[in-house]
Amino acid sequence: MPASVPPAAAPADGAPRPYDVSLPPTIRFGSGRIAELGAVVAGLGRRALLVGSARGLFTEPAWSAVAASLGAAGVAHERLAAAAGEPTVDAVVAALADTVARRRPDDVVVAVGRGGAIDLAKAVAGLAVVAAPGMSAAALDELVVDHLEGVGRGLVLSRPALPLVAVPTTAGTGAEATRNAVIGCPRRRFKKSLRSPLLVPRAVIVDPDLTRSCDRATTAAAGLDCVTQLVESFISRFAAPVPRALAIAALPAAVAALPRVLADPADTPGRAALAHGALVSGIALTNSGLGMAHGVAAALGVECGVAHGVACGMLLPVALGVNRAAAAADLALLERACDPTAPADDAAAAEAFVARMTALVDGCGLPRRLRDVGLAADRLGWLAANSGGASMRGNPVALDADSLRPILAAAW
Numbered sequence: 001m002p003a004s005v006p007p008a009a010a011p012a013d014g015a016p017r018p019y020d021v022s023l024p025p026t027i028r029f030g031s032g033r034i035a036e037l038g039a040v041v042a043g044l045g046r047r048a049l050l051v052g053s054a055r056g057l058f059t060e061p062a063w064s065a066v067a068a069s070l071g072a073a074g075v076a077h078e079r080l081a082a083a084a085g086e087p088t089v090d091a092v093v094a095a096l097a098d099t100v101a102r103r104r105p106d107d108v109v110v111a112v113g114r115g116g117a118i119d120l121a122k123a124v125a126g127l128a129v130v131a132a133p134g135m136s137a138a139a140l141d142e143l144v145v146d147h148l149e150g151v152g153r154g155l156v157l158s159r160p161a162l163p164l165v166a167v168p169t170t171a172g173t174g175a176e177a178t179r180n181a182v183i184g185c186p187r188r189r190f191k192k193s194l195r196s197p198l199l200v201p202r203a204v205i206v207d208p209d210l211t212r213s214c215d216r217a218t219t220a221a222a223g224l225d226c227v228t229q230l231v232e233s234f235i236s237r238f239a240a241p242v243p244r245a246l247a248i249a250a251l252p253a254a255v256a257a258l259p260r261v262l263a264d265p266a267d268t269p270g271r272a273a274l275a276h277g278a279l280v281s282g283i284a285l286t287n288s289g290l291g292m293a294h295g296v297a298a299a300l301g302v303e304c305g306v307a308h309g310v311a312c313g314m315l316l317p318v319a320l321g322v323n324r325a326a327a328a329a330d331l332a333l334l335e336r337a338c339d340p341t342a343p344a345d346d347a348a349a350a351e352a353f354v355a356r357m358t359a360l361v362d363g364c365g366l367p368r369r370l371r372d373v374g375l376a377a378d379r380l381g382w383l384a385a386n387s388g389g390a391s392m393r394g395n396p397v398a399l400d401a402d403s404l405r406p407i408l409a410a411a412w
Helices: 033-042 062-072 089-102 115-127 137-146 208-213 216-235 241-263 268-288 292-304 308-323 328-338 346-364 377-385 389-393 401-411
Strands: 026-029 047-053 076-083 107-113 164-168 180-185 190-195 203-206
Touching (some): 026 033, 026 268, 033 062, 047 062, 062 076, 076 115, 089 137, 115 137, 115 180, 180 292, 190 292, 190 389, 208 268, 216 241, 216 292, 216 308, 216 328, 216 346, 241 268, 241 328, 241 346, 292 377, 292 389, 292 401, 308 346, 328 346, 377 401
Parallel strands (some): 026 203, 047 076, 107 164, 164 203
Antiparallel strands (some): 180 190
């Protein structure tokens, strides 16, 4: 749950209810700031254990910038793991065993890559202080599962994690600013979160130039993930004032930038707007929660292997249609932020915002129907039954499996 205080209407005097805000202590944003990585890491330790994306840190130009910056700061570095998409329990176990075997007191885990790489690094940083040297793969597997939400024994992280520095190379997930790591397990058919305030990275470097290596499909999926997170966190039942203010400030630029960057990958201001939007979306979701689109997207990823950003993009218009009446005032605020000439009537402005988001998704050229990503009609019941969790609890309209199934059927 994103907040320790249950949702409640604001008092009559308009004062906000109590809330918490969690975010990385150090955030450095801007073009070329990857050069500062070494100095940032040196403030936390003397050796960097590098976690990257299989198609990222170790194969793209970012690697030379990372190595040069660490070397200039006198920080030793070793390659720890490369994430192939979203991390799995098996991937965490392998990286965790390696980390425990080579760990030194001055280690800093450094993630340079996509959201999956950052989540893998979080899991390693958080669990390495719990795992004991010499633990078998089976014991580490049990350790990982026991710390995930909704499975195992529900153990909670209580020791400070290894220092973690996150450097995203996509503009979408916002994983660099969240306190959870999403871990899948194809063997057990689940995708769950390892969640703790202790997993928030100690430092974040967001350099929009690093997103230039992304192809069009990745840019589109990541951008839609970012936009969906900004929207769902803003209308969430658990939304808090600070993340709402950040989200509504970042959304218009991100919405305008995504089609521009897809049309012209060299659009530098557009890439900066998307990278900033992704960072803010991570801050917003970790403090305010999400909603239906993310609640269904996780289960859809388990069933069909669809990329998370693609699933979010497909489901955003559906979720907004479900929530349009209940969240009309908030959706109207978002529309007026995007278009100051939007209707004064909340219902009309909310309808215009739903249309705006639908057009944005359509323009990205991604699949639009559940059947288009391989969901069989006879699995709609399974999808509805497994689309719960923390994300769904933030949805403005309460949904259970029975109410969700006809919604998904209409989107099939």
